[in-house]
Amino acid sequence: MNRSLQLSYFFLIISIGFIGGIIAFKISAPEQTEWLISIIDPRLLFEGKPKMWQSLWPAFMPYLFLVLLATHQWFRHATRLVVVCKSAFFGFCSAYLIATQNAIWNYVFWWFPIQFLYTCLLLLFSIVLVPKPFYNSRRQGLHWNRLIAIGVLAAIIFGIELLIIHFMF
Secondary structure, eight states: OHHHHHHHHHHHHHHHHHHHHHHHHHHSOHHHHHHHHHHHOGGGGOSSOOOHHHHHHHHHHHHHHHHHHHHSTTTGGGHHHHHHHHHHHHHHHHHHHHHSGGGHHHIIIIIHHHHHHHHHHHHHHHHHHSOOTTTOSSOOOOOHHHHHHHHHHHHHHHHHHHHHHHHHO
């Protein structure tokens, strides 16, 4: 029962952030929308195929920010907030891609599945970096095998994303 409550809690984190991003898109002006997207993930505004280094920044920047927060004792509990912000940006950009009706195929085949996997993986990463006290009864430190598995999964998802971008644009 405890694990099912945790699963629903994690699902709520992602879904509330996603819905919040959609609401933020609805109340923002087009200039604000394009400004925010150009800062966090400018690939959505490109007409052509983005380069590989332009795909690295939006994919791995949340992980780096999460590691920075997790290393400091005062900020380690704010790691879930990074996941909520990532899912809010996911919802924000999803609403943007649907609103620009010429980008619906980009949304269906590239944006939604890849960003959903990135957001779920970011949530798992935050759980491994900063576990709740009841996850482990003893103080064990970092679980390196889990961190390596998440890194490998992130690299696989990034490779799939580059493959999809190559064939879509």
